[in-house]
Amino acid sequence: xxxxxxxxxxxxxxxxxxxxxxxxxxxxxxxxxxxxxxxxxxxxxxxxxxxxxxxxxxxxxxxxxxxxxxxxxxxxxxxxxxxxxxxxxxxxxxxxxxxxxxxxxxxxxxxxxxxxxxxxxxxxxxxxxxxxxxxxxxxxxx
Numbered sequence: 001x002x003x004x005x006x007x008x009x010x011x012x013x014x015x016x017x018x019x020x021x022x023x024x025x026x027x028x029x030x031x032x033x034x035x036x037x038x039x040x041x042x043x044x045x046x047x048x049x050x051x052x053x054x055x056x057x058x059x060x061x062x063x064x065x066x067x068x069x070x071x072x073x074x075x076x077x078x079x080x081x082x083x084x085x086x087x088x089x090x091x092x093x094x095x096x097x098x099x100x101x102x103x104x105x106x107x108x109x110x111x112x113x114x115x116x117x118x119x120x121x122x123x124x125x126x127x128x129x130x131x132x133x134x135x136x137x138x139x140x141x142x
Contacts, residue, residue, distance in 0.1 A: 026072035029100045034063045036097020040089050055084035079108045 037060045041049050049057060059081055066075035082105040093101065 059085045
């Protein structure tokens with residue numbers, strides 16, 4: 001029997017064995033990472049988590065915000081935040097969450113490097129004119 005009612009999409013993502021909340025790949029990765037981070041945080045005493053896992057707790061809160069807004073950019077994760085969280089949880093995270101955390105760290109480092117590289121080359125027309133005037137004044141002074 002091949003009824004249309006039986007062809008409904010399952011609420012489970014069979015590849016990751018997690019609930020399917022979104023089809024957005026970025027949000028799905030954030031969901032995987034958040035699950036792993038929350039699992040690590042749930043295994044330790046709250047006082048220990050507050051003192052030793054501060055970066056991880058902050059990262060989990062940011063990821064939760066991004067998932068609630070369904071916008072991965074709302075997490076505002078920098079490479080320093082991801083690196084500190086990786087240092088805190090590297091030995092305790094499950095392999096899937098660890099893989100996602102490392103991937104996000106690599107992507108963030110790459111994006112930050114690209115922004116740093118392009119930041120120096122952005123000139124407006126007024127910048128060009130100001131440099132020309134400055135060069136003209138320096139030539140006139142000599």
